Amino acid sequence: MNDLAVEVKGLSVRFGDFYAVNGISFTVRRGETFGFLGANGAGKTTTIRVLCGLLRPSEGLVSVGGISFDHNEQAVKAKVGYMSQKFTLYNDMTVEENLNFTASLRKMEKATYEQRRKELFDFISFDKPLNTLVRDLSGGTKQQVSLAAALLHDPEIIFLDEPTAGVTPASRSRFWQLIRQLAKRNKTVFVTTHYMDEAEQCDRIALMREGRIIALDSPEGLKTAAFSTPMLEFDPRGSLSFAEVSAFARHDVFLFFEPYGLRFHAAIKSEDAWETVRNGFEKNFTIKRIKPSLEDVFIQIVEGKAG
Numbered sequence: 001m002n003d004l005a006v007e008v009k010g011l012s013v014r015f016g017d018f019y020a021v022n023g024i025s026f027t028v029r030r031g032e033t034f035g036f037l038g039a040n041g042a043g044k045t046t047t048i049r050v051l052c053g054l055l056r057p058s059e060g061l062v063s064v065g066g067i068s069f070d071h072n073e074q075a076v077k078a079k080v081g082y083m084s085q086k087f088t089l090y091n092d093m094t095v096e097e098n099l100n101f102t103a104s105l106r107k108m109e110k111a112t113y114e115q116r117r118k119e120l121f122d123f124i125s126f127d128k129p130l131n132t133l134v135r136d137l138s139g140g141t142k143q144q145v146s147l148a149a150a151l152l153h154d155p156e157i158i159f160l161d162e163p164t165a166g167v168t169p170a171s172r173s174r175f176w177q178l179i180r181q182l183a184k185r186n187k188t189v190f191v192t193t194h195y196m197d198e199a200e201q202c203d204r205i206a207l208m209r210e211g212r213i214i215a216l217d218s219p220e221g222l223k224t225a226a227f228s229t230p231m232l233e234f235d236p237r238g239s240l241s242f243a244e245v246s247a248f249a250r251h252d253v254f255l256f257f258e259p260y261g262l263r264f265h266a267a268i269k270s271e272d273a274w275e276t277v278r279n280g281f282e283k284n285f286t287i288k289r290i291k292p293s294l295e296d297v298f299i300q301i302v303e304g305k306a307g
């Protein structure tokens with residue numbers, strides 16, 4: 001059996017003259033949690049819509065669950081679940097009516113549907129009456145019921161497009177517990193997010209920019225590749241003027257020196273520069289060596305490719 005859940009080669013999606021997706025290639029392994037990151041308009045949702053069979057590519061080859069769309073679109077659709085970025089439940093219908101509707105779209109048999117619904121409500125620990133109106137659920141619970149709807153037909157591959165946008169930190173963390181459980185059951189999870197703590201939890205991450213993939217690796221791999229030299233954190237001992245900070249930032253031992261909250265993160269050019277930095281900066285800052293965060297990595301990658 002093919003070990004790849006998703007295979008994309010040279011995919012482009014054009015709207016008129018505009019390339020929303022511009023020649024991307026990547027694969028996702030079965031059972032992998034694959035993160036898709038990028039600024040607004042980078043092309044993430046467009047890519048997902050192609051992978052779910054909702055949009056035809058302008059160019060390129062796509063296969064999902066080992067089947068090419070050209071061969072059997074219906075068979076592919078049966079393998080994928082999709083929680084779209086825009087809200088997927090009807091607010092003025094009850095939870096039960098929403099799921100009934102999804103089941104009817106999927107042409108599920110009644111007994112199978114009722115069994116699955118029960119399993120999924122256990123999975124998300126849903127403890128409200130089935131006749132609760134969706135509009136009366138909290139944001140976090142709505143997202144979980146949306147997830148249940150996307151999982152109803154037991155898909156192998158689940159596409160989650162910003163599933164945790166706009167919910168509380170506690171709900172985000174709960175949602176990621178569910179994602180981890182899906183991964184344990186060998187489901188492939190393809191998820192977009194703007195949150196770095198969520199990206200850290202993915203097996204691999206693709207970073208998109210203007211329709212292209214500009215980096216793709218595990219979180220650790222990205223960090224190692226972006227920062228082969230030491231990363232330092234500078235915590236100011238007192239208040240510093242903008243002019244002072246700019247002068248520090250221009251020092252030629254640094255690859256970069258960027259604000260990070262009230263502190264600064266910097267990468268130095270080599271191990272040898274460490275002494276120079278300590279001698280020159282300890283008067284103004286407490287300095288410690290740190291592991292780069294994913295945010296550091298993305299700033300580095302995006303700035304490295306800018307212009």
Ligand SMILES: Nc1ncnc2c1ncn2[C@@H]1O[C@H](COP(=O)(O)OP(=O)(O)OP(=O)(O)O)[C@@H](O)[C@H]1O
Nearest residue numbers: 015019020038039040041042043044045046047085
């Ligand atoms: N049907 C369409 N017609 C024309 N342009 C479109 C269409 N759908 C998307 N686009 C454009 O394609 C680009 C990529 O959009 P897409 O929704 O894929 O981005 P995204 O990475 O999901 O962004 P976000 O983080 O805001 O969700 C955007 O510039 C968008 O305006």
Ligand SMILES: [Mg+2]
Nearest residue numbers: 044045046085
């Ligand atoms: Mg989007």
